[in-house]
Amino acid sequence: RWLSFAGVTFQPTETVKLLLILVIATVFLKKGCGARVQYWLLGFLFLTVGLVFLQPDLGTALILGVIGVALFLTSGVGLTRLVRVSIWAFGVLILVATLIYFFHPDFFSSAKLGRFAFLDPFNLHNLDASYQLRNGYYAIGSGGVFGNGLGGSIQKLGYLPEPHTDFIMTVIAEELGVLGVIWTIFLLMLFTFTALY
Structure with missing residues (x-):
């Protein structure tokens, strides 16, 4: 899941996200949106997501799945065909999950099920x-409305194991407060709208 090269640690699956987008978009562009192309790309998507899932890296596998579905939705595929492909994909997913559960029940470990701890964290x-x-x-x-000041976060000093990735917004909230979070969201929305435009 993580590789170290020349003192830099990175996730190879981050490049897979970009490559998945490029491959699916290129195939749709060159070959069109025919049924054969869709089923071939769906198989490719399942293979990619499955390999990442078996690392095990459930989070990245889910992100890759969402990227694939978004590409299918924006490719110009007809709605009826998209529904048929989705039903087929969902059936395959249920079948694979059932087989994994019966033949390898410890795959659904408490660590994976712990992802649902957000429902009742206390x-x-x-x-x-x-x-x-x-x-x-x-x-x-602890950030309140105005925050503790830039660089004044206590939680990032060891209480948040990954403050620079998934939980960076909590550090922004602690240091810059609600106003800093609103400003950050505004800048992200401005960036998104500008990119879409």
Whole structure:
């Protein structure tokens, strides 16, 4: 899941996201949106997502699946054909999940099921699985309206294991407060609208 090269640690699956977009978009552009092309691309998507899922990296596998579905939705595929392909894909997914459950039940470990700890993070049974989420809440709460000042985050000093990735917004909330979060969201929306335009 993680490789170190020349002192830099990175996830190879980050390049897979870009390559998946390029491959599916190029095939749709060159070959069109025919049924054969869709089923071939769907198989390719399942293979890519399945390999990442078996690393195991459930989060990135889900992101790759969402990217693939978004590409199918924006490719110009007709709605009826898209519904048929979606039903087929959902059936295959259910079949694969059932086979994994019966032949390899420990695959659905408590670590994977711990992803649902966000539903009740302060439950005594979820304290380990929801550690980062709870500390994210503490960071947001301590920031208040105006924040603790740029660089004044306490939670990023070890309480949030990955403050620079998934939980960067909690650090922004702690340091710059609600106003800083609103400003950051405004800048992200401006960037998105400009890119779409």
